[in-house]
Amino acid sequence: MVTEVKKWQWFYRLGSPRWFYEITGRWLPWLLCAASLLLASGLFWGLLVAPPDARQGNSFRIIYLHVPAAILALVGYYIMALAGAVGLIWRIKMSFMVMKSAAPIGAALTFIALFTGAVWGKPSWGTYWVWDARITSMLILLFLYLGVLALQRAFSSAEMAYRASAILALVGTINIPIIYKSVDWWHTLHQPATLKLTSASSIHIDMLQPLIVMICGFYVFYVVALCLFTRAEIIRREATSAWVRALVSNESSR
Amino acid sequence: MNIQFASFNEILAMGGHGLYVWVAVTVSVAVLAALLVVPWQSHTRALNQVRLRLERHAGGSAEEGVD
Amino acid sequence: MPELARTPSFLAYVRRDVLLAYRRLGDTVAPLIFFTMVCTLVPLGLSPDPQRLSEIAPGIMWIMALLATLLSIERIFAFDFEDGSLEQLLIAPQLIALPVLAKIVAHWLVTGLPLTLLSPLLAMTLSLPTSAYPAMLLSLAIGSAYLSAVGAVGASLTVSLGRGGLLLPLLVVPLYMPIMIFGTATVFYAVDGLHWSGPLAAMGAMLCAALALCPLAAAAALRVTSA
Numbered sequence: 001m002v003t004e005v006k007k008w009q010w011f012y013r014l015g016s017p018r019w020f021y022e023i024t025g026r027w028l029p030w031l032l033c034a035a036s037l038l039l040a041s042g043l044f045w046g047l048l049v050a051p052p053d054a055r056q057g058n059s060f061r062i063i064y065l066h067v068p069a070a071i072l073a074l075v076g077y078y079i080m081a082l083a084g085a086v087g088l089i090w091r092i093k094m095s096f097m098v099m100k101s102a103a104p105i106g107a108a109l110t111f112i113a114l115f116t117g118a119v120w121g122k123p124s125w126g127t128y129w130v131w132d133a134r135i136t137s138m139l140i141l142l143f144l145y146l147g148v149l150a151l152q153r154a155f156s157s158a159e160m161a162y163r164a165s166a167i168l169a170l171v172g173t174i175n176i177p178i179i180y181k182s183v184d185w186w187h188t189l190h191q192p193a194t195l196k197l198t199s200a201s202s203i204h205i206d207m208l209q210p211l212i213v214m215i216c217g218f219y220v221f222y223v224v225a226l227c228l229f230t231r232a233e234i235i236r237r238e239a240t241s242a243w244v245r246a247l248v249s250n251e252s253s254r
Numbered sequence: 255m256n257i258q259f260a261s262f263n264e265i266l267a268m269g270g271h272g273l274y275v276w277v278a279v280t281v282s283v284a285v286l287a288a289l290l291v292v293p294w295q296s297h298t299r300a301l302n303q304v305r306l307r308l309e310r311h312a313g314g315s316a317e318e319g320v321d
Numbered sequence: 322m323p324e325l326a327r328t329p330s331f332l333a334y335v336r337r338d339v340l341l342a343y344r345r346l347g348d349t350v351a352p353l354i355f356f357t358m359v360c361t362l363v364p365l366g367l368s369p370d371p372q373r374l375s376e377i378a379p380g381i382m383w384i385m386a387l388l389a390t391l392l393s394i395e396r397i398f399a400f401d402f403e404d405g406s407l408e409q410l411l412i413a414p415q416l417i418a419l420p421v422l423a424k425i426v427a428h429w430l431v432t433g434l435p436l437t438l439l440s441p442l443l444a445m446t447l448s449l450p451t452s453a454y455p456a457m458l459l460s461l462a463i464g465s466a467y468l469s470a471v472g473a474v475g476a477s478l479t480v481s482l483g484r485g486g487l488l489l490p491l492l493v494v495p496l497y498m499p500i501m502i503f504g505t506a507t508v509f510y511a512v513d514g515l516h517w518s519g520p521l522a523a524m525g526a527m528l529c530a531a532l533a534l535c536p537l538a539a540a541a542a543l544r545v546t547s548a
Contacts (some may be wrong), residue, residue, distance in 0.1 A: 039286075047279070048257045048265065059271035065282040101293075108289050112282045119278040123271050143495040150491055154482050155546075163545040164478050168492060171474055171538055175496050178527070182499035189506060221286065228293035235300035239307070248304045 015092040017234045018243045024227040031224045038217030045210035053207070059123040062116050064211060068218035070113040070134075073141060074176075076106035076222065080148070081173040084166030096162035097237065099169065100152060101229030105222060107145035113138050133187035137180045144172040158237065334420045338427030341400065348396060353435050356389040360443045371448040378447040379457065379508035383501055385443075386436050386461055387468065391490045391497075393432045394472030397424050398480040398543070407480070407547055417540035425466075425473045425536065433465025449512070456511030456521070463524045464504040470531040471496050477542035500527055 013019045046064035053060035080102035087095035117135050118128045129135075148165050155161035203211075238244050259265045268275045342349045363381050364374060401407040410420055440461050441454055449457065475493035482488060503520040510517035 043279070047275070048259060051258060052269065057271055058268040059274055061268070061275050062278045065278060069282065104292075105289055108285050112285050115281055116278045119274050119281075123274050140495050140498055143491075147492040147495065150488055151478060154479070154488055160481075160546055164542065167538060167542045167545065168478055171496070174534070175499070178499045179495070182502045182523075186502045186506070189509075221289075225289045225293065228290060228297065232293050232297035232300055235297060235304065239300070239304050244304055245308055248301055248308060251301070252305055 015090075015094045017094050017097070017238050018241075020094060021231055021234050024231055028224065028227055031220060031227070035217055035220040035224050038213055038220060042210050042213035042217050046207075046214060050207050050210050051204070056124055059120060060207075062120040063207075064214045066113055066116040066120060067211060068215045069109045069116065070138060071215060072218045072222050073106055073109040073113050073138065076102055076109060077141065077144065077169075077176065078173060079226075080106060081166075081169040084162075084169045088163060088166050088170075093162075093237070096166065097230050097233045098226065099166060100162065100233055101226050103145060103148050103152060103165075105225045105229065107142060107149060109218075109222075110138060110142040110145055114142065131187070131190075133184045136187070137183045140179050140183070141176070144176070148172070330415075331419055331423050334423030335427045335430070338424050339430055342396075342427065342431040345400075349393075349431055352389040352393040352432055353439055355392060356385050356436055356439065357443060359385045359388065360447065363447065375448040375450060375512075378444060378449040379453070379512065380505050381447060382440060382443060382449070382457065383461070383464070383505045383508070386440070386465060387497055387501060389436060390432060390465060390468045390472065391493065394428070394469065394476050394493070395479075395484055395489055397428050397469075397473050397476045399476070399484050402480045402547060407543070411543060411548060417543060418536035421473065421477075421539045421543070422532065422536040425470050425532075428473070429466045429469040433462070433469055436465055437461040449508075452514075453508055453511035456517045457508045459521060460504045460507040460524065463521070463528050464500050467500045467524065467528045467531050468497060470528070470535040471500075474535050474538045474542065477539040478546060480543065481546045500524060503527070 043064060047061050050061070052058045080099050083095045083099035083102060086092060087099060114135065117138070121130050121135075122128050148169050151168050152161050152165040155164060235244060266272050266276070360381065363377075367373065367377075398407060401410070411417060437458055440457060444454060444457060472493055475489050475496070478492065479486070479489045503524045506520040507517045507524065510520065
């Protein structure tokens, strides 16, 4: 019985805002270092060292920002929805705080994906906006993020805001595969030639390696940003608790 | 590890696509930086608000738990 | 011993909502008038050329029907919230999902179905080929039911936030995009003489899923936002 309790202790500890705050306080500098290293080296590699694409020349280098941002934008939505689900099912406030933090990060990443995609489109196909299936789905994903952000801020009660946006995030999650599939189908109806933003199957290994570094870098960056937003939310929501007051008075007495 | 470009000017030009590549890079890096700065400022602001409330209460009544 | 409620109570809820909508005839008919009016914006704004109109008619009608429905979904819970009967519904000893489904059905009977029945008239003004009418009627009928169901989820999330804002349309429009893709495709296929049962079947599947899941989601949201 005691060993069973010990096994789940990490789960319940995760639910303690104070524990999360203290642990992230220690780990953030390292995570930030790791993210910076990965992103800097990945960008250097991708922008300057990788060979230029045969068809697109040097403009393809935008891929090193576009693809990781797009991946994290989509994964980030699922993280947000998962955090919302955990919060709803197990009533863990910590989970709701993570969910609230995931929303602006995901929206920003979706914006990066859309912006870099548009800028990439101009030299590749001559126009800034193409109603390509992937770009259109990404735009709808941005709308879903904006909806969660708007709903979160519409309630005066924090508890209601958390639970309502968790439900909305879950509804969006169910819709994402439907949206992606239907936009894909719509695109094949209206565009005879399939314009692919990334021909992933035929990407050369020399171009793929820096992309993997960038994707890893974006993942670590996401964790850093998520921790930063969540820590701010913890202080805001736990402002009246003893440990926060002790933390502040310790800091001001130093 | 050999860099594909011979000079800094070539890096900026990117074979004619320099404007697109560097605008994309700049905007992306700016947004990523904002994703770090905004929560950091929000965190500092929240801490300051707690500090202000503490000072107000400490300077005011001497009773405990009057929150 | 009074008999416990049986299935008639579902129909009783539907009847109640339809009756209440009938009593607020202005609010109920407004989306239909809106639908008609904005469909006339199209020839005014683009061109009255029948050839051009017939090319875009399916898309225009679907978009306008969608916008008209958007205007009306707030009504599903808003009036009941304002006069307190929503709270009564929530504390009654029953599955909340059933009355919610009844409200969705009533909303469709009062908004989606009239829109569908009105559509041939507007299709005529937009020069839609008559061969596409059956496809259009079916696609609007099924599609508008889906719009009511998914709209109810959005309405349940924003019911306590006050009426007349744009937050509800903002939340719900991305969720409406897939059904619109299939809905317009159905009619476009019919115009081109292709088999339109494919996209229509997809719409039917989506409607079945929505009717099963949306009442549950809306019920959960109601408990969160108005309890």
